[in-house]
Amino acid sequence: MKPNFSLRLRLFNLNFWGIPYLSKHRADRIKRLGDFLNVESFDLVLLEEVWSEQDFQYLRQKLSPTYPAAHYFRSGVIGSGLCVFSKHPIQELTQHVYSLNGYPYMIHHGDWFCGKAVGLLVLHLSGLVLNTYVTHLHAEYNRQKDIYLAHRVAQAWELAQFIHHTSKNADVVLLCGDLNMHPEDLGCCLLKEWTGLRDAYLETRDFKGCEEGNTMVPQNCYVTQQELEPFPFGIRIDYVLYKTISGFYMSCKTLETTTGHDPHRGTPLSDHEALMATLYVRHSAPQQNPSPIHRPAERSLLISVLREAWTELGLGMAQARWWATFSGYVIGLGLLLLALLCILAAGGGAWEAAILLWTPSVGLVLGGGAVYLFHMQEAKGLYRAQAELQHVLGRAREAQDLGLEPQPAPLLGQQEGDRAEEQ
């Protein structure tokens, strides 16, 4: 590696809004997207909401001369909607599907059927190991009464843990995607505080695009204006986040968003705005290397975010258990009705009533049973995330008691007295 080593990376991220039969002008948009990506020749293209595998195959074929490597992350009933195109060979890839992702009976929202996930691809560039993650979290349908908040916080925690545990020998970590969270939202803070990832919009020296870096804006003709009413300038829910592990320094030279039109001023490529970032990786001067020990304000922010997430997951668990109990009563009611019907039928009376009530009774038992099982599994999933947070908080408290700095897990253990058996 040369002493004046510098690696330039150009990224493109877009939530493509590719719902077959529902998303407007899908065929035209994907054609224009392919043309644009071929002309621009980014290093990495990360897409979300490419729900149809045919769309991915179309892009793969169209982009193969410029982006020889591509992958579609499959999961759930419909898929994760995630795919990547790379100019460089993909050395390794894997994915993690989130344990919690909404409710199957919220069919009109549909997230549960998608198998939301995080995809990982490992690239080796100029001797550097580059872990790139692409993800799409559960949508927010009602900010005032967000019934999916606990699930999104749990997803953010799983995402943070997945990045934390799979990037330990990476030199560079990149995360792109639609987090469906505003920058100040709990899940977003949890993710950034736990992984140490930095927000390209806040770090860049040169930003061009929508006001406040927003990625869903009222100027976009595909956006439902009503949904953005409380936010006249739009919202920022798509991100490019990055960090280097050690010995390197990463900077975002430019960050650009589309502005409600396609990059050539036509109709937009999607209802979301695309993000285009130019990042540089360089050897770090000592003062540029982020300190492994957080400053006191940062430390207390981490602890407070962990605590807040713990509480939110607890509220979600209480709700899940309430639903499990409620559906338990529904099953009981269904069984009672069935028993009554059997008695009526055995007595030879009210045959018609028995036949009429047969379907709703069986429906109550089976429906209640399915809802019960679902919410039991939901409670277990939330409890799992809460227990992991509890463990991290416990380690932080132990470190504090020993007079050490509470810090993210990668560093927690290193300052603990290891009680090993050495013989």
Place this chain on the structure above:
Amino acid sequence: MKPNFSLRLRLFNLNFWGIPYLSKHRADRIKRLGDFLNVESFDLVLLEEVWSEQDFQYLRQKLSPTYPAAHYFRSGVIGSGLCVFSKHPIQELTQHVYSLNGYPYMIHHGDWFCGKAVGLLVLHLSGLVLNTYVTHLHAEYNRQKDIYLAHRVAQAWELAQFIHHTSKNADVVLLCGDLNMHPEDLGCCLLKEWTGLRDAYLETRDFKGCEEGNTMVPQNCYVTQQELEPFPFGIRIDYVLYKTISGFYMSCKTLETTTGHDPHRGTPLSDHEALMATLYVRHSAPQQNPSPIHRPAERSLLISVLREAWTELGLGMAQARWWATFSGYVIGLGLLLLALLCILAAGGGAWEAAILLWTPSVGLVLGGGAVYLFHMQEAKGLYRAQAELQHVLGRAREAQDLGLEPQPAPLLGQQEGDRAEEQ
């Protein structure tokens, strides 16, 4: 670290067979297990099939003086059944739930409800990073006609990938658990070939216990003798596997199994035999370090195992798609019946027939719908694993074309010409 550094680790692994109301003498067995573990004072205790969280809490309380750290891995409707007790502080922990784990309608087998998973705990001992994994894969109910084979192979692949991606900065990797696979089974070979994990039973210098290292033996009074009929000496499905990443050498000094009785010759602790291993980690002499480049026979074994797994997943996918198509026809039939009933009812005739057939028609549509969704998701999960295998095989072929050695992913990329943008 001293030059004559040596770390001794004593492990205990047991599939506890702790099904509430069904497993015999559960309360007595867990009491005796707790007493035994307290007396023996292992470094790490890894248990599977602790299905009741109350049992875990009982053990946690009983073992807390000897094993201050403990964790229960929660997932699915019932749980993963996995838990750990450690004499040393657990620095970090997380888990991965397998995407595929049997069929919800196979209620009598029940695996689907369990949320089978792999748990990871990171320990720091004498300056070494020790990643310990505990897992339990889908059971094998019929070896001659194993309908869960593709799921178990997919689980083995997910397990191997999880270990591969999360252990990159670990010095020592341990995997304990009930793999529900015989040593020569495809999934077992895939796991060992891809991760490089070595089998303590094959490596140990001193083995005591059941013939051929078996962990389910006919001498055990809780074992259904009929199931073991084709295997007069029993089967080996529980494992201690290990590896060191670099600079260290690990050896298994002793491995012991119980022999159908508890260690003090009473009734057994479970229907499985416990595994007790004493492992040593030392600085490696150069000749002791496993070569990063596999020998030709090993290389071709890896490629052939990857290919075989790819084929098996393909067969599973075909089966899943067949079921999805079949359930599609069932939905169609249900809709047809419903339409006919509506016509009959509207015509004012055959009311009784319409009412009687209402339930089965709705049942066909809803049941068929659920089965369709399940198998679509199954096909996606198998395709996902197959695509990952395909990618690894593709990398291996590229390496071969370039005259390089085909080798597991950790090494594949290092020998590839990185085409990076350096400016």
